[in-house]
Amino acid sequence: xxxxxxSPGTLSxxxxxxxxxxxxxxxxxxxxxAWYQQKPGQAPRFLIYGASSRATGIPDRFSGxxxxxxxxxxxxxxxxxxxxxxxxxxxxSIPRTxxxxxxxxxx
Amino acid sequence: ExxxxxxxxxxxxxxxxxxxxxxxxxxxxxxxxMTWVRQAPGKGLEWVSSISGSGDRTFYADSVKGRFTxxxxxxxxxxxxxxxxxRADDTAIYYCAKIGVCYDSWGxxxxxxxxx
Numbered sequence: 001x002x003x004x005x006x007s008p009g010t011l012s013x014x015x016x017x018x019x020x021x022x023x024x025x026x027x028x029x030x031x032x033x034a035w036y037q038q039k040p041g042q043a044p045r046f047l048i049y050g051a052s053s054r055a056t057g058i059p060d061r062f063s064g065x066x067x068x069x070x071x072x073x074x075x076x077x078x079x080x081x082x083x084x085x086x087x088x089x090x091x092x093s094i095p096r097t098x099x100x101x102x103x104x105x106x107x
Numbered sequence: 108e109x110x111x112x113x114x115x116x117x118x119x120x121x122x123x124x125x126x127x128x129x130x131x132x133x134x135x136x137x138x139x140x141m142t143w144v145r146q147a148p149g150k151g152l153e154w155v156s157s158i159s160g161s162g163d164r165t166f167y168a169d170s171v172k173g174r175f176t177x178x179x180x181x182x183x184x185x186x187x188x189x190x191x192x193x194r195a196d197d198t199a200i201y202y203c204a205k206i207g208v209c210y211d212s213w214g215x216x217x218x219x220x221x222x223x
Contacts, residue, residue, distance in 0.1 A: 034209040036152070043202055043213035044144075044152065055211060087152055091209055095168050096142075096154040 002026055002090050006099035012107040019075040021102045023088035028068045032092030035064055035073045038101075039084045047086075048073065078104070109133040109212040111203050116217030123193050123221070129186040129203030129214055137161065137181040140206035143188050145199035146216075153199075156188065157206065171197075193221045 003026040013019055023033065035048040046055045048064040051071055061076040075082055083106050088099040115127040129141070142157040156177040157166045165177050176189040186203050198221045204210035 036210070038152075043215055044210070045213075046209060046211045049208045053208075055208075089152075089154075089209070094166050096157070098152040098154065101151045 001095055002029060002093060002097050004088050004090060004097055004099035006086075006088060006102045008102060009100075010103045010105060012105050013078055014107045015078050015080055017078050019073075019078055019082070019104055021073040021075075021086055021104070023066075023071040023073070023099050025069045025071075025090060029090040029092040031067045032090055033064075033066070033071050034089045034091060035062075036087045036089065037082075037084045038087065044087065075104075080106075109205060111205065111212060111214035113201065113203050113214045113217035116201065116219045118220045118222060119193055120223055121194060121221055124189070124191045125193065125219060127188040127190065127201055127203075127217055127219070129188075131184045131186065131203075131205070134205065134212075136179075136184040141179060141186045142204050142206055142210060143177065143186075144202045144204060144210065144213075145197075145219075146202070147196070147199045150199075155201070158186070190219070193219075195221050197221050 005024045007022045031051040033051045036044040038044045052064045063074045065072050085101045085103045087101050110132045112130045140159050143155040158177045162179050174192045178187045200216040202216045203214045205212040
């Protein structure tokens with residue numbers, strides 16, 4: 001099973017600041033890495049696939065990078081609606097696995 | 108517009124059974140694989156099971172293998188999760204999701220509580 005480790009656990013930032021979230025895989029997933037956003041009481045929302053491709057309708061302030069074992073989700077300028085929990089997920093092998101999440105909170 | 112609506116969540120005793128449903132609309136259901144993902148209270152996301160568009164291939168997490176069965180009825184545009192021998196650690200919100208490139212559309216979830 002591929003273990004995904006996200007860091008930091010919590011990121012405290014102000015609106016307008018840049019957020020950088022990390023996801024590290026225990027073995028290579030190539031570019032089979034996705035990112036999801038989840039707000040309290042809501043279902044996850046699909047953001048990024050193929051490590052760096054934005055899903056339909058996702059603003060360009062969200063960007064993903066990386067391949068192999070190290071990945072990054074960057075939010076260039078935080079909007080109030082971006083404060084949420086973010087999960088990475090690998091879809092290169094079964095079982096599919098998620099990281100434990102990074103909470104982006106308002107400082 | 109893709110819509111996924113889960114139902115069937117309930118309070119059930121340990122050792123009991125439950126069947127979840129996910130009614131799909133807004134896309135050609137039989138063309139897409141589907142998946143169940145769960146989230147225990149206050150915890151992260153956990154993949155549970157997936158099924159191919161035709162239903163001929165199924166996949167399970169080790170934590171549910173032998174106890175849960177995923178299936179689909181393409182004539183009814185509905186996905187199912189049959190859950191047996193339920194345990195306290197199966198308590199979670201269960202989401203169904205459509206598999207496009209990834210899990211690109213999600214339902215709102217249905218709550219399963221396993222407790223005496």
